[in-house]
Amino acid sequence: MAFVSVARTHIGCKRNLNEDAFLDRPDVGLWAIADGMGGHDRGEVASAKVIASLNAAAHGSSLLARALAARSALCDVNAELVRLGREAPVPGTIGATVVALLCDDKAFMCVWAGDSRAYRVRCGDVQALTRDHSLVQRLVDAGEISQVDARDHPNANVITRAVGADPVLEVDLIQDDVQPGDIFVLTSDGVTRLVTEGELLARLDRAALSASADRIVDLVLSRGAPDNLTLVLVAVPERRKR
Numbered sequence: 001m002a003f004v005s006v007a008r009t010h011i012g013c014k015r016n017l018n019e020d021a022f023l024d025r026p027d028v029g030l031w032a033i034a035d036g037m038g039g040h041d042r043g044e045v046a047s048a049k050v051i052a053s054l055n056a057a058a059h060g061s062s063l064l065a066r067a068l069a070a071r072s073a074l075c076d077v078n079a080e081l082v083r084l085g086r087e088a089p090v091p092g093t094i095g096a097t098v099v100a101l102l103c104d105d106k107a108f109m110c111v112w113a114g115d116s117r118a119y120r121v122r123c124g125d126v127q128a129l130t131r132d133h134s135l136v137q138r139l140v141d142a143g144e145i146s147q148v149d150a151r152d153h154p155n156a157n158v159i160t161r162a163v164g165a166d167p168v169l170e171v172d173l174i175q176d177d178v179q180p181g182d183i184f185v186l187t188s189d190g191v192t193r194l195v196t197e198g199e200l201l202a203r204l205d206r207a208a209l210s211a212s213a214d215r216i217v218d219l220v221l222s223r224g225a226p227d228n229l230t231l232v233l234v235a236v237p238e239r240r241k242r
Contacts (some may be wrong), residue, residue: 002026002237003026003029003103003234003235003236003237004026004209004234004235004237005024005026005031005209005232005233005234005235006024006209006210006212006213006232006233007022007024007031007213007230007231007232007233008213008214008216008217008229008230008231008232009021009022009228009229009230010217010220010221010225010228010229010230011228012190012220012221012225012226012227012228012229013221013224013225013226014224014225014226014227015226015227015228017044018044018228019035019036019037019043019044019046019047019096019228020033020034020035020036020047020188020190020228020229020230021033021034021036021044021047021048021050021051021096021230022034022051022186022230022232023051023054023055023100024232025055025058026234028058028059028066029063029066029102029103029104030054030055030058030066030070030100030101030102030103031100031101031184031186031232031234032050032051032054032098032099032100032101032186032232033098033099033116033186033187033188033230033231033232034046034047034048034050034051034096034097034098034116034163035047035096035097035098035114035115035116035188035189035190035228035230036095036096037093037094037095037096037097037159037162037164037165042084042088042094043094043095043096045084045094046081046094046095046096046163046164047096049077049080049081049096050074050077050096050098050163053073053074053076053077054070054073054074054098054100056073057069057070057072057073062104063102063103063104063106063107063108063109063175064109066102066109067102067109067111067173067175070100070102070111071111071171071173074098074111074113074163074169074171075169077163077164078163078164078166078169079167081094081095081096081163081164082164082166082167084164085164093162093164093165094164095162095163095164095165096114096162096163096164097112097113097114097115097116097133097159097161097162097163097188097189098111098112098113098114098116098162098163098171099111099112099114099116099117099118099130099186100112101118101184101186101232101234103178103184103234103236104178105178106177106178107175107176107177107178108175108176108177108178108184109173109174109175110129110130110173110174110175111171111172111173112130112133112171112172113133113161113162113163113169113170113171113172114132114133114134114159114161114162114163115132115133115134115137115159115189115192116130116186116187116188116189117129117130117132117186117187117189117192118130118184118185118186119184119185119187119197119200120176120182120183120184120185121182121183121184121185121201121204122179122181122182122183123181124201125201126185126197126198126200126201128197129174129176129184130172130174131172132159133159133160133161133162133172134158134159134160135155135158135159135160136150136153136155136158137150138160139153151193157189178236179236180236180237180238180239181206181236181238181239182235182236183204183206183233183234183235183236184232184233184234184236185200185204185231185232185233185234186231186232186234187200187229187230187231187232188227188228188229188230188231189227190220190225190226190227190228190229190230191216191220191229191230191231193227194219194220194223194224194225195216195219195220195223199219200216203215203216203219204233206235206238209233209235212233213231213233216231217229217231
């Protein structure tokens with residue numbers, strides 16, 4: 001299937017370094033975003049290693065085989081990052097969140113750890129495919145705060161999973177169908193903390209995917225962009241009319 005995709009990344013308005021990285025491989029049906037953990041050393045190293053590991057694992061005989069290879073690659077780079085963190089002059093965490101999307105002409109699989117997100121837009125509706133691995137999401141799940149309150153919570157940047165954070169990496173994986181006309185959206189939290197799902201939807205135009213990405217980036221920048229921001233848009237071809 002001839003997927004069409006575009007990707008954008010920006011340092012934002014407050015950071016001195018862009019610790020986000022992305023993968024845009026429509027030729028093999030693989031896209032990903034890795035977000036180096038803010039406040040830790042060498043976040044850009046972590047995100048680059050995560051993306052390189054996924055790119056190297058892009059090939060496989062089936063969607064499931066490729067997804068399992070991606071998960072295995074993430075576990076391998078997790079071990080490497082944990083080791084680097086322990087061997088650093090000042091030991092600490094070297095990590096990154098990740099969300100990866102793998103597609104063929106019938107289905108997709110999504111693998112993630114942390115608070116980088118994936119959405120699917122279908123028939124004018126936007127659906128969150130991932131669930132944040134974060135402290136505030138735990139509070140939402142427990143009914144202690146609302147989803148609206150989570151956006152401005154003082155611990156909104158505290159994540160509970162990331163590649164490189166723990167010796168054993170836990171990733172979530174989901175699978176569902178792909179339909180002609182679907183649009184997938186991958187984002188780092190530098191986007192989703194400032195832009196609602198409705199605002200993402202309002203700026204998407206599958207006939208002008210590149211312009212859509214620019215509109216979303218411009219919106220985040222107009223709101224101060226305190227973090228790095230990255231997004232990938234993936235359009236599934238529509239059915240050809242006879």
